[in-house]
Amino acid sequence: MIEATLCFVVDGDDVLLIEKRRGLGEGWYNGPGGKLEDGETLRECAAREVREEVGLRIPLEALEQAGELTFTLDGEVHTVCHVFRTETYDGEPVATEEAHPEWVPIEDVPYDRMWDDDRLWLPAVLEGDTVEGTFAFEGGRPLDDAEFVDYDLERGASFEE
Numbered sequence: 001m002i003e004a005t006l007c008f009v010v011d012g013d014d015v016l017l018i019e020k021r022r023g024l025g026e027g028w029y030n031g032p033g034g035k036l037e038d039g040e041t042l043r044e045c046a047a048r049e050v051r052e053e054v055g056l057r058i059p060l061e062a063l064e065q066a067g068e069l070t071f072t073l074d075g076e077v078h079t080v081c082h083v084f085r086t087e088t089y090d091g092e093p094v095a096t097e098e099a100h101p102e103w104v105p106i107e108d109v110p111y112d113r114m115w116d117d118d119r120l121w122l123p124a125v126l127e128g129d130t131v132e133g134t135f136a137f138e139g140g141r142p143l144d145d146a147e148f149v150d151y152d153l154e155r156g157a158s159f160e161e
């Protein structure tokens with residue numbers, strides 16, 4: 001099972017998305033994020049991935065935990081993804097080998113160019129709510145070749161620190 005983070009940086013009416021240039025979800029928009037490394041906390045992972053992918057620095061205490069998403073593949077847990085949101089950052093986003101950053105109006109998030117599940121939970125996260133959900137994929141490997149078939153989602157989730 002993979003543990004990963006996603007981080008959505010909000011500035012006024014805009015959110016910072018990346019167009020992923022390689023790996024899982026290549027060519028799709030998402031928040032910066034990636035896999036938890038050994039010895040790292042979830043916040044450290046979220047801040048590191050934002051720094052590595054788009055060059056912004058985020059203080060750990062400014063990361064609000066906004067979601068816990070479980071992605072299953074053919075009935076087995078594939079990835080647990082911890083979603084963070086923040087309005088605090090330092091620097092300007094820069095493109096890297098892994099990600100092309102883009103400030104996008106929250107009203108115009110390109111859900112048709114994102115993972116199929118994102119349209120279900122990301123609006124709540126961008127409104128400042130919290131979410132907990134399970135999203136079932138079937139029939140493909142890697143995960144981004146699989147079909148999204150079912151989900152269960154709650155808003156107003158609380159998380160243990």
Ligand SMILES: Nc1ncnc2c1[nH]c(=O)n2[C@H]1C[C@H](O)[C@@H](COP(=O)(O)OP(=O)(O)OP(=O)(O)O)O1
Binds near residue numbers: 005023034115
């Ligand atoms: N279904 C769905 N919706 C939204 N976001 C995701 C999914 N499935 C996912 O895996 N994700 C997220 C979770 C992670 O943040 C990224 C995938 O990260 P990945 O490219 O595997 O991790 P990196 O650390 O960038 O890769 P490496 O550099 O380790 O190869 O997508």
